[in-house]
Amino acid sequence: MGFRTDISERQRRFGDELRRLRNSAGLSSAEIGDVLGMKSPAVSHTEAGRLGLNLERLDLWLDTCGAHDPEYRAGLIAMCKSNGKGWWTEYRPHVLPAALDLAEFEAAATGFSSYQTHLIPGLLQTKAYSEVIHEYAESKVEFRRRRQHVISVEDAPNFHAVIHEAALHMTYGGPGVMRDQLNHLIEMARLPHVAIQILPFDCAVYASTDTAFMVMHGPHSRLDTVLLENPHRSTFLGDPEGVAAFRRKFDRIKGLALPPLDAASSGPSPAFRDSWGMIQHVRYKLLGR
CATH class of the missing domain: 3.30.870.10 (Endonuclease Chain A)
Structure with missing residues (x-):
């Protein structure tokens, strides 16, 4: 998957949420990457909104960082799945x-x-x-x-x-x-x-x-x-x-x-x-x- 050139605010916000979760869990980019099967640079690009994330990896990210609130998870899943069109x-x-x-x-x-x-x-x-x-x-x-x-x-x-x-x-x-x-x-x-x-x-x-x-x-x-x-x-x-x-x-x-x-x-x-x-x-x- 190539890098996004035009990053929407939703994509940027989704990446920010992932970064905040990782930091709150005390994990480095390399550590969360090991869990997800991603290299550290790919994690950084995902948190910056330049790369997307599939739902399987999102679930792993949320579980690893202890994000178990169902409404919060559902909101992040919706942001992840959205294609931004309307x-x-x-x-x-x-x-x-x-x-x-x-x-x-x-x-x-x-x-x-x-x-x-x-x-x-x-x-x-x-x-x-x-x-x-x-x-x-x-x-x-x-x-x-x-x-x-x-x-x-x-x-x-x-x-x-x-x-x-x-x-x-x-x-x-x-x-x-x-x-x-x-x-x-x-x-x-x-x-x-x-x-x-x-x-x-x-x-x-x-x-x-x-x-x-x-x-x-x-x-x-x-x-x-x-x-x-x-x-x-x-x-x-x-x-x-x-x-x-x-x-x-x-x-x-x-x-x-x-x-x-x-x-x-x-x-x-x-x-x-x-x-x-x-x-x-x-x-x-x-x-x-």
Whole structure:
């Protein structure tokens, strides 16, 4: 089998997991290679994602390193067996590799925890809002719309979004586009698996809320992946300590945000602020613009 020239984030993450397991077991590349019938360089290339691994050797690797948790093993087996192909494959000529990696991770996720600072989360955007964000690049807009199916299908995974109030006031595309976007948030919140909270401007506690991120939950917490978004490139984070830090950060931000949007409510109590009231307040302000 030849070396891979283009390594996907899934392949890279699979190799990282194998390396962490080997290191935790206190084994060298040569020692695990002896068990698997592989030379040390082949082990290193496998851990770097440049070489694949058959299921028989994967089972041996997991047994030798003491990885017996059934959910964790099943998750690694699925990563090993995947050929990386899906609906996103047809968009390969039109979007960046990081977008393809994101779609693949989303398709395998069991849940999402998203925090956004100045934008509505991609999975909750209307077409018109996405068009403005992507400067009317048709293929990119269509790609985002296809990504959104992951939370709109039957038995979709839970999606919990905390959105900074700043994102509600950014009138990208004009007041009409933003009104429709806010209406869409209300409609999405009617779905039983979608929770939306707003972090208000007047939050008096600093919680390091400057970075947008999304935790994509795997079949086991050890297989969670964090997407860090910035204007230049997307970064995927998979090391356990880093992922755990972002899970704690999301829990903290969630605790500071207004209570979740309840679209079934007739309105917030005058003495009680919630995310529904915040969205409606901004929406009514836009009606006059």
